[in-house]
Amino acid sequence: MNLVLAVDVPPISHVTIWGSGPFGFNKTAAIYLFATVATLLIFWLGTRRKDALVPSGLLQNTAESGVAFVRNQIIMQTMGTDGLGYLPYLTALFFFIFFSNITEIFPFVQFPANARFGMPLVLALLTWVIYNVVGVAKQGPIHYLKNSTIPPGVPIAILPLVMVIELVSTFVVRPFSLMVRLFANMLAGHLILVTFASLCAALWALKPTVVIMPFSFLLLVAMTGFEILVSFLQAFIFTILTAVYIDSSMHPAH
Amino acid sequence: MVLLHLLLAQAAADPTKGLTAIGRGIVYGGAAIGPGIGIGLVVGNAITAMARQPESAGTVRTTMFLGIAFTEALALFGFVLAFIISG
Numbered sequence: 001m002n003l004v005l006a007v008d009v010p011p012i013s014h015v016t017i018w019g020s021g022p023f024g025f026n027k028t029a030a031i032y033l034f035a036t037v038a039t040l041l042i043f044w045l046g047t048r049r050k051d052a053l054v055p056s057g058l059l060q061n062t063a064e065s066g067v068a069f070v071r072n073q074i075i076m077q078t079m080g081t082d083g084l085g086y087l088p089y090l091t092a093l094f095f096f097i098f099f100s101n102i103t104e105i106f107p108f109v110q111f112p113a114n115a116r117f118g119m120p121l122v123l124a125l126l127t128w129v130i131y132n133v134v135g136v137a138k139q140g141p142i143h144y145l146k147n148s149t150i151p152p153g154v155p156i157a158i159l160p161l162v163m164v165i166e167l168v169s170t171f172v173v174r175p176f177s178l179m180v181r182l183f184a185n186m187l188a189g190h191l192i193l194v195t196f197a198s199l200c201a202a203l204w205a206l207k208p209t210v211v212i213m214p215f216s217f218l219l220l221v222a223m224t225g226f227e228i229l230v231s232f233l234q235a236f237i238f239t240i241l242t243a244v245y246i247d248s249s250m251h252p253a254h
Numbered sequence: 255m256v257l258l259h260l261l262l263a264q265a266a267a268d269p270t271k272g273l274t275a276i277g278r279g280i281v282y283g284g285a286a287i288g289p290g291i292g293i294g295l296v297v298g299n300a301i302t303a304m305a306r307q308p309e310s311a312g313t314v315r316t317t318m319f320l321g322i323a324f325t326e327a328l329a330l331f332g333f334v335l336a337f338i339i340s341g
Contacts, residue, residue: 073312073316077312077313077316078316177324177327180327180330180331180334181323181326181327183334184333184334185330187333188330188333233319236319237319237320240316240319240320241323244320
């Protein structure tokens with residue numbers, strides 16, 4: 001029975017719900033609050049010394065290298081100089097997603113807030129609204145619809161089929177896959193960590209198999225390192241895909 | 255052993271539960287085949303490109319991550335679908 005207790009993972013609702021109703025405050029909301037405050041503080045405290053040309057201190061270095069990273073690795077690679085106006089939004093998006101992912105490996109927190117699909121859905125819908133508004137504003141509604149459903153160089157015979165596919169892929173699959181990618185990656189990583197941690201506990205409880213426990217524990221440590229990479233990579237991918245979608249609205253393929 | 259007996263007892267009580275679990279495994283396993291091959295192709299070709307032209311490694315790496323993200327989405331759909339299946 002001890003073993004079953006060790007393997008059994010309590011339902012999330014038992015652990016995280018501190019209040020209920022639409023304004024209920026739980027662990028996920030607390031992590032999002034932390035991510036918001038951390039993003040705000042880094043860019044507020046890190047950019048106060050406007051007279052200092054040479055950056056110093058952890059906060060200023062983080063803020064400046066974060067902005068440089070988003071500018072050089074995300075915007076210049078996808079949108080070019082036209083997209084530099086989106087630098088504040090994309091930087092905030094990157095840091096917010098990264099901070100709400102990285103709590104996955106914080107001791108005693110150990111939960112990526114993006115493993116619940118509420119906030120990924122909101123962020124994906126925000127991206128959807130931005131690239132549609134940009135497309136309509138830059139190309140006009142008729143041209144935008146034409147450019148996003150008719151790819152250049154398609155034979156006329158299969159055009160109806162291609163148009164339906166492109167319409168669904170641009171306006172339905174894009175936000176859905178953005179949401180699912182972030183949410184499922186963080187949920188899968190969290191489940192892997194939980195599985196190996198429970199396995200360690202179960203092997204500890206059952207005396208003869210305790211010799212296997214170090215291997216499970218080493219794999220747990222290795223997966224924790226891997227999850228640091230994943231939470232960075234998912235923030236990067238969400239941000240760069242937002243940039244790619246905005247770019248496809250700003251510069252349609254001819 | 256205790257866990258195994260418990261699982262067997264559950265399976266005897268409700269045989270469809272085991273079938274649901276098998277279905278979940280098949281859904282995720284099937285959904286992982288194609289993206290596995292696809293990510294292999296993407297990364298393999300990206301490494302070839304980087305080895306041939308190391309000065310373009312930065313651009314190739316960004317595009318590689320994009321390609322991985324698009325390919326991986328299919329496997330993740332299967333992962334989510336495996337959770338949605340209930341019986």
